[in-house]
Amino acid sequence: MPQPVPTHTIPPRLKRTVRPERVATPGADEAARDPRAFWRAVEDGGTPVVGEDDGTGHRPVTFLWRGGDELADVILVANKIADADSYDHNRMERVPGTDVWHLTYRMRGDWRASYTVAPVPADGAPAPEGSLSAMTRLRRERALAVADPEDRPAVARWFDALAHAVPDPLARERLDATASVVSLPEAPPELWRPVGGRAAAGASTGASAGTGPSADERAPAEGEVTTAELVSDRLGNTRTVWVHRPALAPPDGRPWPVAVLLDGRDWHSLPLAPLLDGLIADGTLPPALTVMVDSLDPATRTRELACDDAFVDFLGHELLPWLGDRHGITGDPGRTLVAGQSLGGLTAVYAAHRAPHRFGRALSQSGSFWWPNVAVTGGESERMARLVAGADTVPGRIHLSAGLNEWALLDANRRLRDALSARGADLGRDPGYVALTEYNGGHDRACWRAGLPEGLVFLTSDWER
Structure with missing residues (x-):
């Protein structure tokens, strides 16, 4: 049987006080006018779509997902950017009448993170058994153990969404079979590549x-x-x-x-x-x-x-x-x-x-x-x-x-x-x-x-x- 996790090894629960700035998605108007042409351009360049430096060392970074009415939510799950306290902040928006879901952050140009995307079905269907990795199940156990009682429903909702998380199919970089990577232009080079x-x-x-x-x-x-x-x-x-x-x-x-x-x-x-x-x-x-x-x-x-x-x-x-x-x-x-x-x-x-x-x-x-x-x-x-x-x-x-x-x-x-x-x-x-x-x-x-x-x-x- 699995051994219980010693509680003294659970990290302290500190709520994030500052979150990345969400900004308007460049190209959203083009996506509304001609979604097929929009997706062709995205497929040619890969995701996320990274914009130019705004003069302050920051860039717009647009994450995308393709889907329709079968989805209730699409959640971006970027490492240490998204967590149980930020479900709404990491929800993608859908361009009305299209299959384009999008979310754009303004990020410093040296940011690097692994990420997944969680398309949550509209019919409430659960994810397949075993969708959460052993480490994610451990994280769920830890998070619920240290959460205040009033926060536990939000924590459970977050991990329910994580069960649907998959790599970004258009990502330029992959971490492994389970996650994608975003590396902005000023991030340190990856010699392993x-x-x-x-x-x-x-x-x-x-x-x-x-x-x-x-x-x-x-x-x-x-x-x-x-x-x-x-x-x-x-x-x-x-x-x-x-x-x-x-x-x-x-x-x-x-x-x-x-x-x-x-x-x-x-x-x-x-x-x-x-x-x-x-x-x-x-x-x-x-x-x-x-x-x-x-x-x-x-x-x-x-x-x-x-x-x-x-x-x-x-x-x-x-x-x-x-x-x-x-x-x-x-x-x-x-x-x-x-x-x-x-x-x-x-x-x-x-x-x-x-x-x-x-x-x-x-x-x-x-x-x-x-x-x-x-x-x-x-x-x-x-x-x-x-x-x-x-x-x-x-x-x-x-x-x-x-x-x-x-x-x-x-x-x-x-x-x-x-x-x-x-x-x-x-x-x-x-x-x-x-x-x-x-x-x-x-x-x-x-x-x-x-x-x-x-x-x-x-x-x-x-x-x-």
């Missing part, structure tokens, strides 16, 4: 795409990815791990540096290996073994990635020795990093704090440094910042990143950065050992995959090439 069928360093995408990489960049030497099932005595479970070994080895026969990536199934399925091959081939990253560690099911992930000592012991005393038996890996913590997102970002920093002899570098994307939930701990929150303030040592380098739309954790990331900087100064460390990147996005794999190379470069710039 395939060119000629392969990921290549230097490629930029979306509305800001350039000419692409050279032929040499398109075909870096392929590394090898091996898959194994790793049994953990400490955790009492078994999980899949994927190990990427690049074609280039460390110079002079030196042992392999190691990068441990949590939530490894997401990274393996990207796929991450071609990106690593390209970045190592062009010297952006040094040769290193990358081990991607599966997180099993949501309940197990939530338990293990909440500053769990047993999980840190698994990483240091089971995973790394297992890897060392198969490859000549370094024992230098300054050449060993751990990376994660959300609770995984919290765990990455906690692992470097608790096991500094093994993990000297940490990469945290959207780290859940609000943890634990103050509402269920009698007042305690942001434990990681408190641990850092009293630490005997700090990691060699730490790279944090968080989205400007992550209102529940952005300030906590800033406070952790400040705590790390202050403690580092006390210990005589160069203040540049910790960095925080703030991007215009949310709690979003589309942003994480775009930002991962920056964090890896920061952490490995002194590793041997």
